[in-house]
Amino acid sequence: MFELLNEQPFLQQVGDKGVRSLADARKFIIDGPVASYELGHGLFCVERQSDGVSIGICGLLRRDTLEYPDLGYALLQKYWSDGYASEAAAATIRWAFNSLGLNKIVAVTAPDNGPSIALLQKLGFVYEQTVDFRGVSKLYSLHRSVA
DSSP states (O other), X not given: OHHHHTSHHHHHHTOOOOOOSHHHHXXXXXXXXXXXXXXXXEEEEEEOTTTOOEEEEEEEEOOTTOSSXXXXXXXXXXXXXXXXXXXXXXXXXXXXXXXXXXXXXXXXXXXXXXXXXXXXXXXXXXXXXXEESSSEEEEEEEEGGGO
16 A cells, blocks of 8 residues: 555556555555445455455545545556456446445546546446546546446
8 A cells, every 4th residue: 555655656646645654554544535434435455366465456435526436446557457457446346336236436537547548438437527626637437237
């Protein structure tokens, strides 16, 4: 978690969470987005199945500025382009629709984040609109019937 939250791509695309020590990382994991945890949502650790190495995070977040739960994911850069984000996001979507009973989830990404946009489209998300979320962002949505 500490390494991920301090990688340059995470800082640029997601933002600086102020995690500068292992104690900060533990606090971030525990406190995290409390509103998400209270609703049964939150971030999961993504582990590589072959050896159990932690490679990132993925899950659903509740954000004050969004009407629906937001799919969030981030992997350590050395694990990009190996299909792990797709696998983790697909599992999160199944959990959202099948276990939580949600009918719609959204995802927000920077307009210039081509890999994230491609992943969302691969997963069946459809572009809805441009929103003001940490600057200009693209809002995508996925309805239960598509998953």
